[in-house]
Amino acid sequence: MAVTPLYDPKTLIMLACLLVGVMGIVLLLMGRATRPRIPGVHHWAAGSLLTALAGVLILLRGSAPDWLTFTVQNTAAMLAYTLYWVGSAKHFGHRPKLKVWVLLFVVAWCGQTYFTHVEDSLRGRYLSLTGYVFAASLMHAIVFARELYRHRGDHQQRLLGAGFTFFWVVFSTLVFGARWAHAIFQPQDGQGMLDVSWLQALYLGTFSFGLVIVNIGFLLLVSERIRSNFEELAMTDTLTGVRSRRAVVDAASDLFKRSRRSGEPFSVLSLDLDHFKAINDQHGHQVGDRVLQAFCRRMEDTLRQSDVFGRQGGEEFILLLPATSMAQASELADRLLLAAVTSEPGLPGVTVSIGLTDWRRDDTSIDDLFNRADRALYAAKDAGRNNAKYC
Structure with a gap:
């Protein structure tokens, strides 16, 4: 079924790349300008910039080599979602265990590379890429769920960003999970991300919107941490370290x-x-x-x-x-x-x-x-x- 002419996947991807890229730069500048350093902010910034890069490479498909627009693009996307998760874990004081994820990343990377250069399979690429991103997003959601549970009943303003981001991380996780399940049970014909179909429009639209909103959540978390740091300075005697x-x-x-x-x-x-x-x-x-x-x-x-x-x-x-x-x-x-x-x-x-x-x-x-x-x-x-x- 044809979709409305108002929908253009390239325009949607371009807008999402622009917004996420700008937010990545803002996160990077905020992280460099604040003292003490805010844990996780540089991971979020790098993840957003890699996401923007991945989107730009999608737009170059058909006019640039496949190794660049598929292999490098998918690698950037997987790294981005890993950095999002690791950044949130560090922001809340956790130490993520990455050994298993290195192995999972290598398996997913080999899968999407194989199904690009050896056996051209859209379904194989979706299963490799979306499966990994779904798993990383799920871990990301668990980080926020643990933090909100730890502070249950706490109505402080600083939890606004955590709750807001958690909602949209869960939303994005469900989108990726649905896309992964669809790749398992349904044939994957068409042009992939740039396919003009109602299903791809729904997937790409919700994915792009959720990605932008999650980055807004990151900005909220950073601003709340900056405010908390200022409050801590006001409440602490700078010479002795005891209360003011x-x-x-x-x-x-x-x-x-x-x-x-x-x-x-x-x-x-x-x-x-x-x-x-x-x-x-x-x-x-x-x-x-x-x-x-x-x-x-x-x-x-x-x-x-x-x-x-x-x-x-x-x-x-x-x-x-x-x-x-x-x-x-x-x-x-x-x-x-x-x-x-x-x-x-x-x-x-x-x-x-x-x-x-x-x-x-x-x-x-x-x-x-x-x-x-x-x-x-x-x-x-x-x-x-x-x-x-x-x-």
């Missing part, structure tokens, strides 16, 4: 709201290194910075994973202890006093003064706890420093 004041205040507000709802206790500690100005004056600011870094390492080694430790500014720090009573906080403060005294080779020793307080039902805001912790800290300093006081 903003991060601590946000965490404290969440703890305060939770305690108001559930009555669960939590404690706040205000810490200040004793005579830190003298260290800077006598040893220089570089040594002072190293002292701060060493102090933070010792504190974090002593704390629980659930505790929130951050730098207020200068030599002042703040510590949040979720689900911790005042008695438990006092015991921890004693351990922190001992940990602070432990000096590292080449650095002057330090001591710390600590002010403690805990959440009370009549507190109206987190500022009430911060103010009490500061008053307790001043009391510790007035008492001779290197001690902990409660308010």
Whole structure:
């Protein structure tokens, strides 16, 4: 059955190549411009550029050698979908096992080469190429499914790109699976990708549209990672690597709201290194910075994973202890006093003064706890420093 004259496979392929190629360049530039590097983005960029190359080579069929427009084109397509899958796995922190895939790639490559240059078989080429791409797309979909399952119930904005891309990766996988099954059970007459038939129009249209949308999903994932990196920078003290004041205040507000709802206790500690100005004056600011870094390492080694430790500014720090009573906080403060005294080779020793307080039902805001912790800290300093006081 003839299709509408509006359908032209070459025009559709050309548009898809242009869009995917431009997106590949954008991904490449975004990957090169961002620090720290975003895992997987260069794999996606290379995959998109190879996809665009494969499309251009299809358009050259009949005017260029078969080894270029079939063998090289199919190789580029298989590599592209492998890179898409590997890039997504790396983006989400997985290490794909490629040994089996190298063997599968070689088998598929030999198959499509044989059915091009030895025995000219359109069905054989479809089975080799589409079978491999279907398998790679299936693995790609599994990567996204695992990530979404791992974060089920998480409604953060950063999952928008993962969910969006997962939907279209699954869609593309189903298209390739249907095309592969069709190659198994139905004769493959015509000109292949450039055949003007309703079936090829459906396949090529959905394939091209899905490919463009998947690349949009990649761009969403990259933009979300960039935003996440900026948020992480804003929430981290650049000198010591502990939480910034903003991060601590946000965490404290969440703890305060939770305690108001559930009555669960939590404690706040205000810490200040004793005579830190003298260290800077006598040893220089570089040594002072190293002292701060060493102090933070010792504190974090002593704390629980659930505790929130951050730098207020200068030599002042703040510590949040979720689900911790005042008695438990006092015991921890004693351990922190001992940990602070432990000096590292080449650095002057330090001591710390600590002010403690805990959440009370009549507190109206987190500022009430911060103010009490500061008053307790001043009391510790007035008492001779290197001690902990409660308010």
